[in-house]
Amino acid sequence: MEEIKEQIGHMPRIGEPAPAFEAVTTHGKLKLEDFKGSWLILFSHPADFTPVCTTEFIAFTEIHPELQKRGVELLGLSVDSVSSHIAWARNVEEKTKVKIPFPIIADLNKEVSLAYGMIHPGQSKTETVRCVFIIDPNQIIRTILYYPLTTGRNMDEILRIIDALQTTDKNAVATPANWRPGDMVVVPPPNTQEMAEERLKQGYECTDWYLCKKKL
Amino acid sequence: MACISPDGKPTESGSKMLRALQAGLKSPEEISNEAGLPLFRVRSGLRELTEAGLASQKGDRYELSPKGGEVLGASST
Missing domain, CATH: 3.30.1020.10 (Antioxidant, Horf6; Chain A, domain2)
Structure with missing residues (x-):
């Protein structure tokens, strides 16, 4: 536990630049800077092939068109391999006819999870909790949400926050x-x-x- | 690799990006519009295509390399 606490170190905060990363994803190697100029929702889930996460991925896919209208990209993350992510996405599509359109980071070495404070040892030493980082087009963190492993996220609230941030910035x-x-x-x-x-x-x-x- | 298959051939998205470069120098934003791919995919794809020698960078813009032209020709036949 102590070792994990030491690794966590600095927790990102609202108003700070989002920690840079280069990560293996289901859409190839992506860097944070690839998203410059777009809003980005970086979110973590505990593990592939788990029930609450599956409902969340379907729900994120359902709001994806609305997010696209607002210039927002989605990027998932868990401490699983790319093969696991691909197998899970294919299973979700086969069973529910929902095709996940956004990339998912395979953070096996926990590099991104630790940089973003997504591992909360009190919940799990190996799995990420349900985090949402809303990052603006200048790559500044504008919102951070943490949900426990047992509570699925509310997509209406995520869309509402995006609308609120964009309204605030514009007016x-x-x-x-x-x-x-x-x-x-x-x-x-x-x-x-x-x-x-x-x-x-x-x-x-x-x-x-x-x-x-x-x-x- | 998202734009290049393990056998060295461009994937569907890689081919879309190479085709967008056929008409000359393009910015990532122009390639994104033309290829119908999200900008983040284009930026990461251009890194791959450049590393593989299929595209080259001039300032903020990209163009098809001779090798990229050959690969594109071979994949469309």
């Missing part, structure tokens, strides 16, 4: 709790007393000077 606003595209957005809070007073005259829907919303 310099923030998004309130449970925000959905089309809902009002939060205007950034004022930094000075003058701005706070002006804020109340700008036609926003304000609860008070620090909480104002507007339609986009």
Whole structure:
């Protein structure tokens, strides 16, 4: 356990550059920099041929067209071999008619898993937990989600986060709790007393000077 | 290798990229549009094709090498 804890070292954080990697995948050798200019969802699953992971891969495939519309690529990862990934993807297609369209990293030496803090020894010393890293076109980590081995991820939330991040970037606003595209957005809070007073005259829907919303 | 099979022949995606290069120098973005492949696949594929001597890089753009032309001709016959 101590040895694994030492290997984990630095955990990536939101706002930091995503750790660079070159990895063997089901689509050949890929580098992080190959995704420059696109949004990237890098996600890990515990193991191939396991039930929750299979439901997640089907669900990720189902949202893949929506992600493509938003300029987002998907990249899976587990500590399994390429042969295992290929066999599992073929099995999923045979049994469910769902063809997995995105690459999956075969991280047998755990190089990427450890760089991204995907191994949580309290859950498993050998398998990655269910991580989601949302990386922007400049390769900065914008969101990190961790789910335990027993809980499958929520695709609606992943799409919602992408929509929220892209809306935030485009309009310099923030998004309130449970925000959905089309809902009002939060205007950034004022930094000075003058701005706070002006804020109340700008036609926003304000609860008070620090909480104002507007339609986009 | 995603673009070149173990027998040295280009795969379907490798052939698509080589065909896109037939008309001259292209950027990865242009190849991606023409070949209908995601940009990340094109970038990694160009590394493979260049290492195998089937394409060459000039600045930010790529072109078909004489060997790439031969391989493409042989694979289409």
